[in-house]
Amino acid sequence: MNKIRIGIVGYGNLGKSVELGIRQNEDMELVGIFTRRNPSTIETVTRAVAVYTMDEAKKMTEQIDVMVLCGGSMSDLPFQGPEFASLFNTVDGYDNHAQIPDYFSAMNENALEAQKICIIAGGWDPGMFSINRLYAEAILPEGNTYTFWGKGVSQGHSDAIRRIKGVMKGKQYTIPIENAIEAVRRGDRPELSTREKHHRVCFVVAEEGTDKEQIEHEIKTMPNYFADYDTEIHFITEEELEKNHPGLPHGGLIIRHGRTGLHEEHNHVIEYQLALDSNPDFTANVLVAFARAAHRLNQEGVAGAKTVVDIAPAYLSSKSAEELRKSII
């Protein structure tokens, strides 16, 4: 069997995790990593991988079946995405929810023209959470869906803390509020404010001699990021931060509560829950599974932009339809 030949575009957290994730899939091989930086400056995790400049990619359309786009959603994917869609099948974890329709259009146009397939907005949210929101809503049309995130590290909020004067390092955990989850499970259909769904806990390493009260005030009142939440702040040492708060754990929970029956007397709860030691590793593994789907679908002649809900689950599996019917159904 010919292996599916994968390329990685952009080598940050997610790119590194894709490098590792591919090794778990025997039907795939990693052809190379593409970066805007000088390739000779990049040290890859598994060593034996070729690193290329972005420009070299366009000469390699015959050597790569699917490009996994690992650039940032804010400033990289909006232009890297459409550019690669003109040359390769792609998958990405574009997570700027509000801009998904526009990103989809740009990807779709170029992919259709090149007769490639581009699966956008993979990962877990968007991604597996989107899929689960859809299934749950379709099965229980009379009901309500709630998404809770955490316990996990929000990179955006951690960055926001680090931008405050006097903060050396910082990490922020988003934590769902247990009472809210219980109310949803019970079928109370609560109207939950921002503050009632999640709270935020920050671990901050302050520069010597700075005013901790001032830092605390600045965090707690920061609009959009913290002002609407109950926020807890702990000042710790650099050693404590490194020892007790390594990595990028995350996760979350989708719950739909619905009712059925002649008089809606029957309650039903569907939950999809993730607890992840590494947000980028899990996201990467989702993208890698969708890369398999992209390759297969394009071989069947399917082109254009797709989201994860447009892909039949069977395309993600390395097992044949017969094996699936025997072992998984």
Place this chain on the structure above:
Amino acid sequence: MNKIRIGIVGYGNLGKSVELGIRQNEDMELVGIFTRRNPSTIETVTRAVAVYTMDEAKKMTEQIDVMVLCGGSMSDLPFQGPEFASLFNTVDGYDNHAQIPDYFSAMNENALEAQKICIIAGGWDPGMFSINRLYAEAILPEGNTYTFWGKGVSQGHSDAIRRIKGVMKGKQYTIPIENAIEAVRRGDRPELSTREKHHRVCFVVAEEGTDKEQIEHEIKTMPNYFADYDTEIHFITEEELEKNHPGLPHGGLIIRHGRTGLHEEHNHVIEYQLALDSNPDFTANVLVAFARAAHRLNQEGVAGAKTVVDIAPAYLSSKSAEELRKSII
């Protein structure tokens, strides 16, 4: 918009629930119920539904878009399924796991010939649990999947109790063992025996003057059904049974624990959990959502037998692709 016209074949628990479930979907209408019994003897739950004999179905191929097959998996579907596959698009909840490949073949042959689509083995297990086993395994190739059922009523085990001499009525709950679930979540990758995964609790109404110890012994030693489990038996009155144990609640949990990272140092847990007041209502709602998919796919020219993992999630939703990208992704 033309509504999707649904027929129900077989009017037991599941058929009744499909009748109710269709009302929650504005893009669908129920054309009629088909039964082997004398239609005049059937009283439908919502009253205003036409009831026909099975034979009348073949004259109604122009009036019905999808038939939801609600016969029993053991003795009805193996012949009703292929018969209807020659005439209609169908969906069913065929749940005889070991026979799925054979049932698939029989359905596929007739459906291809008639250019109809037949989605088999819907519901929750098989069905939504199958889908979740597949996604979880594809995302975390290095890992283990566990399925737990319950807390819920097993109809097969309740029937088995009722066949014992001296038993008037009985209900059996399957209950997953909490310690086992915790071990799986922790990543212990336990090898669990039957007894370590579930236990069974029976509520029995005995005929007056029967030997309760004998009944207890017969239940606990019944091969396949109870002998391999820890079983708890409670003798109660008929009034208690009706008051405290109404309906057919069920549910369960799929957990996959997997590892990623350079040295497999990152743990990940994916869980899909259902808590259902009514097993047939939930199963019916799944089948109804797949009926929408069947209709749409057949309109696009797709024919043959499919399982739930062959269907892209978007086909289940009443929302357009644009709406999904805006509101659910």
